[in-house]
Amino acid sequence: MDRTLARGFVADHVQKDITERHLISVEGVMRALARYFDEDVERWGLAGLFHDLDQDETHDDLEHHGRQSVEWLREAGFEDEEVMNAVLAHMHERYRTDLMSRSIVHADGVAGLLVACALVRPDKAAGMKVSSVKKKLKEKSFAPGVERDKIRDVEGSIGIPMDEFIAVSITGLQEVAPDIGLA
Ligand SMILES: [Fe+2]
Known part of the structure; x- marks a missing residue:
């Protein structure tokens, strides 16, 4: 599925x-991380784009979350098993079997943290710095819904130092910022 179709698929389901x-x-x-790891940018992007596809349908039904997304994708003829595995992996630990599914x-x-940071900056995502993001990471009352361990544990899990991970992620957010009102 190409990116335009995938974006349309998302719009139809959320x-x-x-x-x-x-x-x-x-x-x-995910696209920026794929570039960093020299992996497939398009497929990693799809995993990111689809990971919470069923969020508004499954709500707090965590066991079903992710599985409904994969069901919709299969019904639509989507066949990339690794991408669907990554979708499941963001919720269910046992699917975290490869770099893409751990990265998600x-x-x-x-x-979540970067978007929250961008929303309180006059320039939104533009010019965002690793140091200021790290300050917000330490501030527990800022964006309390962000699971900070997912950021802090990154090096042990996918081998990229946290500062570099934040820097790469900022470039990723900046790439899509115009599409989500953050440019
Ligand atoms: Fe998510």
Whole structure:
């Protein structure tokens, strides 16, 4: 599925704008991480874009979360098993079997923090610095919903030092910023 079709697929399946914006932010981060790891940018982007596809449908049904997304993708004829595995992996630990499926966990966490940071900056995502993001990471009352361990544990999990991870993720967010009102 190409990126334009994938974005349309997302628009057809999510109900809330905030969910769509979250998916696009994680898409951006995953594309930047793929570039960093010399992996497939398009496929990693799809994993980011689809990971919470069923969020507005499954709500707090965590066991079902991710599985509904994969069901919709299969029904649409989508066949990339690794991408679907990564979608499941963001919620269910046993699917965290390769670099893409482990990366999505961290991309999800950092994208939440970066978007929250961008929203309180006059220049939004432009010119965002690693040091200021790290300050916000330490501030527990800022964006309390962000699971900070997903950011702090990144090096042990996918081998990229946290500062570098934040820097790469910022470039990823900046790439999609115009699409989510953060440019
Ligand atoms: Fe997410």
